[in-house]
Amino acid sequence: MNEVQKKPFDINGMLNRIAELMVQYPKAAMFQLYEEGFTSLFEQLLSCIISIRTLDEVSIPVSKRLFAKARTPQELLKLSPLELEDVLHGSSYNGQKAYTMLSIAQTVIGQYNGQLPADYEQLTSLKGVGPKCANLVLGIAAQIPAISVDSHVHRVVNRWGYIQTAQPEKTLSALEKLVPQDRWIDINRLLMPFGKFHCTHNLPKCSICPVLDYCRQVGVTRHR
Template structure:
């Protein structure tokens, strides 16, 4: 039977040491699946265009769905030129399973067209250019840049937002505000690791409800902000 412990959040027991914390988290999440885009990168889908498409697929879609949908798409098209050979209807069918697949099909076609017409078929590894693309926000721009080009970039999804605010490291009301705060507080050497490690950590250990505080590898750093019940 699941044991639920009710307690009050505790104060930070020692100053934050992100290098130590991220090292502990890396060991703790080793048995769990990698975040989708990092998994796809390791499978060879490593271009900025592929990573950006994968991030668009992942919007409001679970990783367990995002990965197979991405693989299905890449069997047909891995470059802007190849994507533009598909009709919107064909692309929508390939994206079946991902939320808002019809809208995402048109977004991807617009990105591919811009890549061909403005950038000779290869997207620039520049944040401002990426967020200028319709349908691409800070999360996808930063994540694609970080994974594909190893450019220092922080990507904040709901898991990252929850984890760092629960720690008390950040006090921000939205993922967008959390991103700005993290950029000020976290050394650039850790920027890519923020999403790579904290996304699966938040999904499997520091969960939204009943987090696994009793076995958390970084409990001695965590203020447990907002936590009243845990496992």
């Protein structure tokens, strides 16, 4: 779209600029919950499951409602499927998520002595846990370098022209090769809210964007 000469990509500098901008916006749900004290791997995994196909504005209060009743696998299993489904009301597919959570709690107690492992392969072996949730949980709760790609991250980095991928799974692999490990957790922490509030799907705020001098504006035909 823009014929102005763009700078070579400097992902550290770009993320630093975006960090300054995002101070004025709400944090992504799981990062917000972590700051409020919900820091365990199990709590973060439950929050991630709640967030699937659910807005952060809903995910945060639903997560807090759940944590008021259960914060460990043992406490969760005291709830019946119907009780848990009711607690998860507001989150999409709350009935399915209730059974997923109870199944995970049973596995954590039966196979891992009640302690959810901070391991990607073991997390993704749990039914209902994909790469996005596993990496978010590891990055936030365990501080293990991991990149999590949601629709916002996928759109933003492709719009920049930083990578060219068609699916989030390919985006994850491409970013792991390009982004320094010490910034992996920042990818979702910063780019998820950046994509939600600033570099939006429709009419991104290009005219006041802190990284416009890097962004190739791929696919952008109209903007604010």
